[in-house]
Amino acid sequence: EAVITLLAEAYSPSGHVDHLTQVMGLHPHYLESFLHSQFYLLRMDGPLPLHCRHFIAIMAAARHQCSFLVSLHVREFYRMGVCLDWLKGLQYVPQRLRNLNEINKLLAHRPWLITKEHIQNLVKTGEHSWSLAELVHAVVILAHFHALASFVFGSGINPQVDTQNTNGFQAVYISNYCTCDLASDHHLDRDLSSSSHETTDSVSELEALMDRMKRLQEEREEDEASQEEMATRFEKEKKESLLVGSGDLEDEVMPTSKVSQFVEDATFGYQDFARRGEDNPPTFRAQDYSWEDHGFSLVNRLYSDIGLLLDDKFRTACDLTYYNMASHEDVDTTMLRRALFNYVHCMYGIRYDDYDYGEVNQLLERSLKVYIKTVTCYPERTTRRMYDSYWRQFRHSEKVHVNLLLMEARMQAELLYALRAITRYMT
Numbered sequence: 223e224a225v226i227t228l229l230a231e232a233y234s235p236s237g238h239v240d241h242l243t244q245v246m247g248l249h250p251h252y253l254e255s256f257l258h259s260q261f262y263l264l265r266m267d268g269p270l271p272l273h274c275r276h277f278i279a280i281m282a283a284a285r286h287q288c289s290f291l292v293s294l295h296v297r298e299f300y301r302m303g304v305c306l307d308w309l310k311g312l313q314y315v316p317q318r319l320r321n322l323n324e325i326n327k328l329l330a331h332r333p334w335l336i337t338k339e340h341i342q343n344l345v346k347t348g349e350h351s352w353s354l355a356e357l358v359h360a361v362v363i364l365a366h367f368h369a370l371a372s373f374v375f376g377s378g379i380n381p382q383v384d385t386q387n388t389n390g391f392q393a394v395y396i397s398n399y400c401t402c403d404l405a406s407d408h409h410l411d412r413d414l415s416s417s418s419h420e421t422t423d424s425v426s427e428l429e430a431l432m433d434r435m436k437r438l439q440e441e442r443e444e445d446e447a448s449q450e451e452m453a454t455r456f457e458k459e460k461k462e463s464l465l466v467g468s469g470d471l472e473d474e475v476m477p478t479s480k481v482s483q484f485v486e487d488a489t490f491g492y493q494d495f496a497r498r499g500e501d502n503p504p505t506f507r508a509q510d511y512s513w514e515d516h517g518f519s520l521v522n523r524l525y526s527d528i529g530l531l532l533d534d535k536f537r538t539a540c541d542l543t544y545y546n547m548a549s550h551e552d553v554d555t556t557m558l559r560r561a562l563f564n565y566v567h568c569m570y571g572i573r574y575d576d577y578d579y580g581e582v583n584q585l586l587e588r589s590l591k592v593y594i595k596t597v598t599c600y601p602e603r604t605t606r607r608m609y610d611s612y613w614r615q616f617r618h619s620e621k622v623h624v625n626l627l628l629m630e631a632r633m634q635a636e637l638l639y640a641l642r643a644i645t646r647y648m649t
Contacts, residue, residue, distance in 0.1 A: 503571030
């Protein structure tokens with residue numbers, strides 16, 4: 223507790239332990255890495271002026287109507303007291319910042335469409351042009367806040383009520399979550415006041431998942447699928463991932479957003495192309511352009527040290543383990559963590575050729591896939607029911623860990639597409 227308070231006071235934009243820090247604080251080691259990189263991104267030396275960084279954060283969070291994050295950075299803006307006109311909406315913002323709208327929209331919803339031409343349009347626009355260093359800074363902020371919106375909605379984080387409401391910016395939130403129960407990490411079955419047969423079901427679900435993990439581990443050691451078979455399994459999983467959850471959202475009417483002054487082309491989203499039967503995202507082969515071998519060094523070269531901080535954050539999320547699964551101890555969960563991370567990348571068309579995507583189907587039940595798809599691609603539609611419906615025997619902290627993995631996988635996927643386009647523009 224004391225560590226979390228110290229970290230929040232030093233590094234959190236709100237300067238105190240808000241709901242976001244409280245929920246992330248279930249994983250203090252990760253929270254420290256997250257707050258360090260966010261602090262560097264928003265407060266330390268870097269290519270962009272401080273007020274621009276906060277406005278870019280607002281633009282990113284508004285893509286998903288995440289009023290929790292928007293109001294947080296609106297407050298920061300008031301604190302700085304410069305360019306307050308911008309808060310009236312995008313038409314009051316300099317053209318150079320408005321030019322980020324296109325890449326903000328593509329990164330948030332369909333990053334595979336980003337090309338070197340988009341980069342060229344930003345870097346070579348006369349008086350409104352961006353330097354490559356500024357653009358990398360902006361792209362990292364956009365990806366960070368798109369992904370953080372996924373975490374906020376996935377964990378049902380509520381805004382603090384600003385009792386003074388000094389800035390006239392109403393904190394709105396449509397969530398039937400209560401954060402207090404997430405932060406007090408107990409088992410879900412106790413929350414759901416479920417009947418005894420449901421509890422039995424969820425116990426047997428857990429046992430079945432443990433058995434599948436064990437069997438997959440044994441199969442791995444026995445025989446290896448051919449490269450062709452591995453490629454086929456990926457394409458099949460990618461195609462199926464496009465259909466997951468799309469039927470469940472058919473009749474959703476999007477609420478009129480209280481943050482719409484920061485959004486352009488509000489109806490552009492991920493779900494469109496899956497429904498219209500348009501092309502899948504083309505396959506992006508990770509060995510041709512990976513974070514470790516390509517993205518990391520480009521980011522570090524153009525915006526010093528952020529690459530190291532992001533790398534630390536990605537690794538911390540992926541390596542985080544307590545060797546527990548619900549009530550079971552001494553369990554190696556590596557396989558499960560990798561399936562979650564790779565499934566997100568699969569939805570974005572990114573393929574690791576050394577990974578057997580058959581494992582995703584074995585390990586991730588349908589209700590979990592619907593949850594992952596929603597939290598990652600249209601987080602504003604996440605409901606408490608989706609959160610409760612998967613892994614019913616697991617603790618809240620374990621589900622928050624899932625959300626951390628989804629957030630980092632999403633951020634890395636966005637960065638890979640943007641950085642690849644920047645590399646192509648430079649070469």
